[in-house]
Amino acid sequence: MNIAIVGCGFVADYYVKTLALHSELKLLGAMDRLPERASRFSTYHSVPTYDSLADLLTDSRVELVLNLTNPGSHYEVSKACLEAGKHVYSEKPISTEIDQAKELVALAAAKKLYISSAPCNVLSETAQTVWQALREKAIGEAYLVYAEMDDGMVHQMAYDQWLSESGVPWPYKDEFEVGCTLEHAGYYITWLVAFFGPAVSLTAFSDCLIKDKQTAVPLERNAPDFSVACIKFASGMVARLTCGIVAPHDHELKIIGEKGILYTEDCWYYGSPVYIKKRMRIRRKTFINPLRQKYPFVRKPGGKIGYKGSQQMDFCRGVANLAQAIKTGGKPKLSADYCLHVNEIVLAIQNALDTGAPYQLTTTCEPLEPGF
């Protein structure tokens, strides 16, 4: 499938890095509204550039556009792509406004086009193994999830020295202004909606604890740097998700069931082992056996792709799955209604900074099928 990239920033290098794992995807070219970004990307990756989005969209060979722009541009870029008859795979979220996200999904449907969105780590061996363990009732009935997306005090780290492979600096201003919830909650919300089906309501608390992050360029807005949400799923499952850049790094997922605990340490690593600790009964007391058992992977994970953090992910796995669905006319794993539902949950947590009220979800989605 012929693809093109809009947005030649930090994450674009990650996509190109894993493109090689998906030979069916052929990158025809890329564009950025900053010409120097496009030209650096082109030189480093030997990829042609387009002078403008209009140029890219008039290239009739391009079938699928990867929207790798900043979240604030997702809506306008994806809309232009759909209007030009291109399928879209957008970095998360589909849009920072739920009404715009709904509009894009409706536009895609009206034009018989596909729209899908990152993250795609639900297609990881780790996620699929956790899901298999749940289906096999390895911990009996599951009741409760604790999911952590804490990244440590990022504003105290040497983030001004973080460079992508081709030398693009980590976009700290945009990251802090968008906030860690909108950036990272999706890595676990996608899993939870896949495992437990659609959510019906959530109660969230969001706050900006460190208002002055002492950035070289002042921030224009304070996004939440800590959020916690309790999400109720239609199936009865309840999940507590924490996102933050204040508490120490912790990406653990823990699912509590009647017969034990199922857990993994990092959803950003597609080969993060999955463990079970069984509940034991001795006389009249029950306790969790501290000895853990490794749950076998549903398939052997590949090795680490990058060397740290989100660089370990195969970013193109969702794109490849979407391309396959486009080719066959089937439904992608990360279908539009699923991505929209995830988008709504994440925004509801994010917006608790202003509303702080329980939120009734207005979207739902078809259950996801397990598998890659």
Ligand SMILES: NC(=O)c1ccc[n+]([C@@H]2O[C@H](COP(=O)([O-])OP(=O)(O)OC[C@H]3O[C@@H](n4cnc5c(N)ncnc54)[C@H](O)[C@@H]3O)[C@@H](O)[C@H]2O)c1
């Ligand atoms: N930085 C990361 O580690 C990371 C990891 C995973 C996902 N993401 C996601 O990837 C997306 C991009 O993040 P990034 O880190 O690459 O940001 P970035 O700022 O490094 O790059 C974004 C690029 O998009 C370009 N752009 C913005 N609006 C545009 C428009 N209308 N037309 C053309 N180009 C436009 C910018 O000029 C910039 O070069 C975001 O949605 C982010 O959430 C980032």
